[in-house]
Amino acid sequence: MTELLHVDRAADAAAVTRWWRNAVIYQVYVRSFADGNGDGVGDLLGVRSRLRYLADLGVDALWLTPFYTSPMADFGYDVADYRDVDPVFGSLADAKALIDDAHRHDLRVIVDVVPNHTSDQHVWFTEALAAGPGSAARERYIFREGRGEHGELPPNDWESVFGGSAWTRVPDGQWYLHLFAAEQPDLNWENPEVHAEFDSILRFWLDLGVDGFRVDVAHGMVKAPGLPDVGHSDQVKMIGADVVPFFDQDGVHEIHRAWRRLLDSYPGERIGVAEAWAPSPERLANYVRPDELHQAFNFHFLTTPWDAGRFRKVIDESVTSAGGVGAPATWVLSNHDVKRHVTRYGHGEVGLRRARAAALLTLALPGSTYVYQGEELGLPEVLDLPEEYLRDPQRLRNPEDGRDGCRVPIPWADVEPHFGFSMPGIEETWLPIPGSWGELSVESQLRDPASTLHLYRDALRIRRELIASDEIPLTWLDSPEGTLAFTRGEGFTVTVNLTGEPVELPAPGGRILLASVAPEVVGGTVRLAPDSAVWWGHDVA
Structure with a gap:
């Protein structure tokens, strides 16, 4: 009996240490998630007040964007003090209370660390x-x-x-x-003092209880020797596509190895997640080798257009390159730096239909998935924000690249003017919420079993019960042009129609577990609706 108990405990411990390989991690853009003190700006108290929502949604962890002391030239990614909380977001005591409360809800907490640059007011x-x-x-x-x-x-x-x-x-x-705004001077990572300072910063937050770090610009800390010229202009278009002397230099990996050793010295599998733009999936996989960080954002997947062949190619490349170094693949459709995928996929009814199908495609893939706040509500990009609200420094390069539209506050209730984001009585939220968003609010969608929110909740529940292991392989099935079909183990099949027309194919085995749009099943044939996805398989209680 003692031996059996030891084996069971060892198995439980192994499961805990693998949590990040299959986790669904919810990105909280703190400024726009929930306002706890009534000043129109989201804060840590607001996040804490909505932890039950995140637990009920079914995610495993939340990633908090920077809440450190900052003059906000880049909305917190210009850090003036890495060991304190900006008053607009609360206090260090609020951060500790949030971490502890999240753990009581069985949610892990990942925070941003910004090592490429500081604020010019640091x-x-x-x-x-x-x-x-x-x-x-x-x-x-x-x-x-x-x-x-x-x-x-x-x-x-x-x-x-x-x-x-x-x-x-x-x-x-x-x-x-300054590879970003002039208010964000780049640090010199050839200086040992910089290494020591960030070791201390990481330990400060690990000691406070965080479960890991999302490493901002993880590809940027090391520059090519001699700082050579690039040779031509419009260099931003090269990032993630070509070799440049200021990003993805081999020297960054020594930093990540040192950080992995530090993370491994703490209990509970504390993790590092690389925000890294690399010119190929193979180069990206370097960031998640066994002795480096645990995950890297898959921007190649995020930027894939609505096309079956392109999706299959990037899925294969991602699984192969990550698996080649023993890491899980990661999947992400939106974040705080890009237009929301409802809009990227076509906006309006078409965009929402495709976004719902993309959610089922993404959540069925092996590995870890990131969900950007509001995507579970089917929120679109806000394209008509008044000019006086637009303060994103990226707009200086190109007004079309502004990121304000994906950062509009979350609608919690269907009551204007603030839709439950802020307390009644304040004059305005930091970005205005469209008047049409009442029907997209959490409150409205909870009442509607066919809503996008219910689709996500159901998908996360089924995923956890049937396929939440990256060891369950993905096997492609033959399917008509413009569609995807694959299995994850025995008895779980996914079919996706990425065309604008109905498509017929042989019905997979099992029953319909979940569908973004219900298909028609006649005998042994299924007729998939345009831009839709269906999960097939075992009954789920």
Whole structure:
């Protein structure tokens, strides 16, 4: 009996240590999730008040976007103090209470860490400006002399992701590098002091109880030796597609190996998740080798157009490249940096129909899935925000690339003016919520069994009970052009019609477990509705 008990406990421990391989992780954009203090801006108290909703939805963990002290030049991704909470989001005590309460709801908590750059108001950067050229304080960042007769030209031709030069000149004549906004100076990861500081930052939050980190710009900390020119303009289009001297340099992997050793020194499988843009799935897989981070966002999947052949190709590449290094594949359809996929897939009724089908496709794949807040409600991109609200620095590059429209607050109730996001009585939310969103609110959708919210809740329940293991293989089945069909183990089949017309195919075995649009089944034939997906298999209690 003692031996059997030991084996059972060992099996339980093994299951716990693999949680991240199959997890569904819900991204909380804190500013827009729920307002707990009535100032029109989402905060940690608001997130805490909605933990029951997330537990009932069926996700395994939540990822919180930055809530640290920040002047908000890039809405928190410009950090001034990595060990404290910005007053707009609450206090350090609120963060601790949220982490503890999430754990009581069996939800793990992942927080952002931003290691490529700090805010220009971080104490290190103010010291660097005051200390002058050649100082130890400047060695924490990337300062260089300019080119030209009087140093009046930037040190190289690198461009900021947000547009314009990636260099800004300071009054004493030197230039500093910022691959993003000028308010976000890049750190110098050749400096041991930077490594030590971030080890300390990670330990601070791990000691507070977080279950892991989403590593912002995980591909960016190391630059090519000598900072060589790229050679041409419009460099933002090269990111994730071509080799560039400021991203995806091999040296970043030594940093991630050190962080993996640190994470492994804590109990409970604390994880690292790479936000990494790499030019190929194979290069992306380098970030999740056994001694590096645990997951990497699959942007190749996110950017795949609505086409069956393209989806099959990226799924195969993702599973193969991740599996080749022993990692799980990850899947994501939207996040706070891209247009919501309801809109990308066609907007309106067509976009929503495709988004519902994409949800069932994605949640049936082996590995871990990320859900961006509001996608379970079928929220579209808000394309007509008043100009006075648009403050995203990425808009400076191209107004069409602005990210404000995917960050509009969540509608919780169907009552205007704030749809339950904020308390009654405040004048306005930080971004206005469209008046038509009452019918998309959580409250409205909970009343409608056919809603997108119920589709997600049902899908997450069935997924957990039948296929929540990355060890259950995916096997493709023959199907008509424009469709996908595959099995996950015995008795679970997925059919997806990515065309705008009904498609007939032989009915898979088993019964319909879940459908984005109900198919017609006549004898041994099933007629799939346009842009729809169906799960087939065993009964689920």
